[in-house]
Amino acid sequence: MKREIYTIGFTKKTAQVFFRLLNDNNIKVVVDIRLNNTSQLAGFAKYPDIKYFLYEICNIDYIHDLEFSPAEVTLKKYKRKEITWSQYVEEFSQTMAERNIREYIQSNYSVDKRICLLCSEPKADQCHRRLVGNEFREVFNEIDIVHL
Secondary structure, three states: OOEEEEEEEOOOOOHHHHHHHHHHOOOOEEEEOOOOOOOOOOHHHOOOHHHHHHHHHHOOEEEEOHHHOOOHHHHHHHHOOOOOHHHHHHHHHHHHHHOOHHHHHHHHOOOOOOEEEEEOOOOOOOOHHHHHHHHHHHHOOOEEEEEO
């Protein structure tokens, strides 16, 4: 049986689309990897509301795990366009290495439960959730990353 890890961004999604995607893909745990989970434009994705909605609507557990978040300085530089995406990737990868993220994943996570990494970007191509998903793939061989 092929194992998978999922990612989702809430921007440009209605609450209905967001929760339906999670429910239809039988997600059991949403791991919020945003640095700031309380100051988002979409009210349904703002903590503590998102934890309540996930559980009440879909019976999904919620974890906010800052180990997978970018360093604040890196995020600010990227948002201000002081660094390119490739420079962001380089800095984020260095942060993940400093945090021993692969050991952290191995000690704290299992892909036996259907996990979905949450961030804000509508697409994963320029979002750190894709990079975190790749770290999970390095730890748990032969998993697919599915971007919802």
